[in-house]
Amino acid sequence: MNSRMIGRRSFLTSGAALGALALATGCAPSTRARRTSATAGGLPLTVVNRTGRYAGGSIFMYVVGVDPATGTQGRVTADGRFVPCAASDNGSGGQTDYAIPLQGSGDTTLVLPKMSGRVYFSLGDRLRLRVVTDGNGKPALQYPAGWVKTDPNYGILHDWIEFTYNDAGMFCNTTMVDMFSVPLAIRLTGARTQTTGTLVAGGRDQIFAAVAKQPEFARLVAGDRLRVIAPGHGIEAGLFPADYYDAYINEVWTRYQGTPLTVRTDAGTFTGKVTGDRLTFTGGSRTPASIARPSTRDVLFCDGALAAPNDGVTGPVAAILGAAFNRSTLLSDANQPVTDAARFYRTQVTNHYARAMHEASQDGAAYGFAFDDVAGHASYIQDNAPTSVTVTLTPF
Template identity: 65%
Template sequence: IRLTGDKEQTTGTLRDGGRAAAFAAVKETAEFAPLVVDDVRVIAPGHGLDAGLFAKDYFAPYIDEVWSTYTGKDLTVTTNAGTFTGRVRADKFTFDGPAPVSFSKPSTRDVLFCDGNLAAPNDGTTGPVAAVLGAGFNRSTLLSNPAQPTTGASDFYRTELTNHYAKAIHAATEDGKAYGFAFDDVADFASYIQDTAPTAIRLTLTPF
């Protein structure tokens, strides 16, 4: 997409060989390989889970480790509303800050869709914290960085248990931006552009 207005902006451009590289990368991880449908498409893992092609408990070990880790120390989450400080208490991740918010332990599906126990209402408090947590789970940065969000792309997807689909989709684009999961816009890594005075938009479909 190219957006013209106050400035020229482009996002979503596949790098040379990006499509084939994304298919190959997803196939390399056994749990994600069933999401590749011939040379036709790669199904996002959340939808693959609903279709019986992805494990319902894939993220469970990481989720359990996050819950265990932050029973004994604080996790801080900084949003536009301010900084929230949280710990797991009585099996709920409870945060103090501009407003009290808490989350029950999410499922793998909750992590992939940032829904259910990680639902993000448009309330300015719970929603932004949920979005940052969702990003931290998908990018597997919650254990490596107790101050969220992690903003350096080189720190994303570094563990074996991570969202390999999102990793592959980001690697396939020229600017490294994509929607690999809900709230991939945390720290500005989504293929999203805006302009308050737009004059033109061009959509280019790259031939496969």
């Protein structure tokens, strides 16, 4: 994902241990507000309800995130204002009410201020968001964790998109990195018109069926097709085997003890070989840090041994390796990244969750894991001169 966004890679694990997600610093519309970019100094957002199941008045939107100028966390009101969150926002039940109901009929419009964050949608019920105190003693929003059974939002049908809107433009994506529940599509207009996230006809049912078909993944389907939980979170919940990738990882480590692994990045081409438990690279003007043997959890979260620091060298190498593990291309090709999607997910041990997301997408793009942007396969679009953005809740 573009480095100007908070991005998928920053959202992944900060809230898992807490059972909810608080955005790290750095990271609508009113059903009635109809302002323009010129008058509000923001980006017009239109929300379209095409679920076919839920009336607009029973769908609730939340625009939440970070003001990049101050690092303050907050939410956007129905009239397009960014308002910092405060502990006093928690009502008598200990939760906020930041909901903006969609129009009962017609589209819902709002103007996005410059910020980074998420647009959540909950269907049939309001989300239970809460203001907490972060490690620096500042107010922070605690987000839903639909993969945690004890989370107050677990039983609520909800999903979200992510975005950064700033002086450089609009950068946005749909995401399935944590879970998939509600089919959402984004249309971004500006220098050109782009769309992403649209599923094929019956795509939601197709995703649930494809995940349920794989024995190790079947338990990731929550409730009566309420959502599908990503396998990394499935490990945490005891729903997915923590050693799923272990044999594959061991095969990779064995192969590259004697065979060089070539990784091409914008910073140069590097050659790696395994010595002991570490994959060490040479080549280029700067040398990436060696990478330890990852665990299954590291692969699925693209974290731990596969964490990608923003250093321009080790980060790109780790991202490419993370993508190759999830797509299961490391045993079939010693030259990475593999860019042809037809060669992804061809082995039995692979990320069948991510595969299901891509196969159900009209354009083949999806954010099924954190490094799905490697070689441009993520449901991510950007425009440096945006004029409007539309989010559609598409048919189930």
